[in-house]
Amino acid sequence: MGSSLFWFDNWTGLGPLYFLTPADFYCNEEINNVSDVVTKGRGHEPTIRNNLPEDLANYRLIDVQPPYRGDELDKPWWMLETKGDFTASLHGSISEAKEKKGMFTRRYGVWHFKVPLGDVLRSWGYHMPSMCSCCASPKEETVHHIFLRCETAQRTWSYFSAAGGINIAGMHLHQLIVKWWTTDVLPRMKPIFYAIPSIIVWELWKKRNGDKHKDKVSISRVIFQASRNIQQLVKVRKPGIRSVPHR
Incomplete structure (x- = not known):
C-alpha cells in the first residue's frame, strides 16, 4: 500500500533517499510515505521530478512499481535472497570466504565447516525463547x-x-x-x-x-x-x- 517512508526507508534499493540527496537539497517534508508519490500503482512522474534531484529521478525511480494494495502494509524484503525471505545464509557466505582466506575460521572463530549450523544456532539460544533479564518476574523475551x-x-x-x-x-x-x-x-x-x-x-x-x-x-x-x-x-x-x- 506504499506505507514505507519516502525519505527514510530503502524502498528503491538505492538506500534512504534522505541521505542520497545533497546536503543543501530541500527535502519536501509534506511527502511522508511512498503512497504520496504513487498514482494508480505507478510513480507519479511530475511529483517525483519536482521533489528529487534529476539524477535520482532518472535512476529508474519512475519505473519502481510498488505493489499497490490499499489494505496491506509494506513488508521488509530480504535482498540477499530472490524470494525476499530472511534466511540464515551466513553459512554459505563464510564458507566461501574460508576457501579464499580462512580468516573467519582461524582468526575470529565465526565458523568452522565441521560444526553443523544447527548446533551454532542452538548455542546462540535460537532453540528456545529466553527470559527477559531486566524484569523481576520471568517473562518470555519476545x-x-x-x-x-x-x-x-x-x-x-x-x-x-x-x-x-x-x-x-x-x-x-x-x-x-x-x-x-x-x-x-x-x-x-x-x-x-x-x-x-x-x-x-x-x-x-x-x-x-x-x-x-x-x-x-x-x-x-x-x-x-x-x-x-x-x-x-x-x-x-x-x-x-x-x-x-x-x-
Whole structure:
C-alpha cells in the first residue's frame, strides 16, 4: 500500500533517499510515505521530478512499481535472497570466504565447516525463547516485550512520549512507532520525530545485550544515552544553535 517512508526507508534499493540527496537539497517534508508519490500503482512522474534531484529521478525511480494494495502494509524484503525471505545464509557466505582466506575460521572463530549450523544456532539460544533479564518476574523475551512491555522499555518510552505529547497506553510497538512518524508537529521537528523510535529501540537492544553478558545498564543510563543521541542529531541538523539542551 506504499506505507514505507519516502525519505527514510530503502524502498528503491538505492538506500534512504534522505541521505542520497545533497546536503543543501530541500527535502519536501509534506511527502511522508511512498503512497504520496504513487498514482494508480505507478510513480507519479511530475511529483517525483519536482521533489528529487534529476539524477535520482532518472535512476529508474519512475519505473519502481510498488505493489499497490490499499489494505496491506509494506513488508521488509530480504535482498540477499530472490524470494525476499530472511534466511540464515551466513553459512554459505563464510564458507566461501574460508576457501579464499580462512580468516573467519582461524582468526575470529565465526565458523568452522565441521560444526553443523544447527548446533551454532542452538548455542546462540535460537532453540528456545529466553527470559527477559531486566524484569523481576520471568517473562518470555519476545520482540514486543523487549522493546515495549518490559519495565525498561515502558519507562523509556514514557519519558520521551510524554515530552512529545504522545499517549502510549494500549499501543502495540508498530502502532507506537507509526504514531511517532505521523504526529502533527512543526516541519523542522519531523526528522527528529522520525529518528526517535530508532534511537530508543537501539538503546533498549544495547541494554538487553549488556544484561545478557553481565554488563548491566540502568534504566536511567538508557534514557541518558537516548537523550544524548537526540541532542547530537539536533546539533547536526541545526548547526547554528550553539547550545542544545540535553533534556
